[in-house]
Amino acid sequence: MKIQIHSFIDKGNINSERIALRASADCNLKFFCIHLTYELSSGGFYNQPKHTYWFPPQDIKSGDWIVIYTGHGKSSSKKNEDGSTSYFYYWGLDNIIFNKPEDTIVLAELNTWQTKNNR
Template sequence: MSLKIISVINSNKPEGEYVNLKTEEDVNTAGYAIVDRTFDPNSKVSNEFRHIFVFPNLKIEKGDYVFVHTGKGTYSSNANIAKTITHHLYWGANDSVWNDKGEDVASLITYNLVNSVVAPALAK
């Protein structure tokens, strides 16, 4: 996988939390998504893939960082101390995704094909 999750910073406010990723080779982020998995007190999945962030079509170079901020904002990028680029993407959520008590799991997934079907309206 060309992207790797480095850390998850959680908060009780969406503006204060983000997922930190690093590229391991040049990558286009189209086809990637971050999902959270929440567990009950017995460590069993209680609501798998409760939230999903679908990455935009963005070309990122090897060694660059990506911060996926939970809150609202506009894409930006800046040079960092590693002399690479940090890309700032925004989930646009009104509420926190990462439980401030911990135990939520951030998973990075890739997909190539999505099979979708529209549910028909109920007959009246």
């Protein structure tokens, strides 16, 4: 996978709870989403996520950081001293997501998709 989950930061604090991801290859974020679900006692994870965040289109480079905050805010980016870029996104949730030990984040890479409206 071209992006890896790096860490969870400030779990339990709605104003700063976030997930840090790091790119290991050049790619576009529109091909990735994260799901909040929970770990099953038998292994694996529950396949009906409580919340999903699908990243907007954004070309990123290997070594870039992607940070998604649980709460509300405005997306932004900044250049880092090492030449990488950090991209900041906001899930827009009103509650923390890490409130139980079994809470799990699943990062998924989507290679293609199809849409159809119901009109």
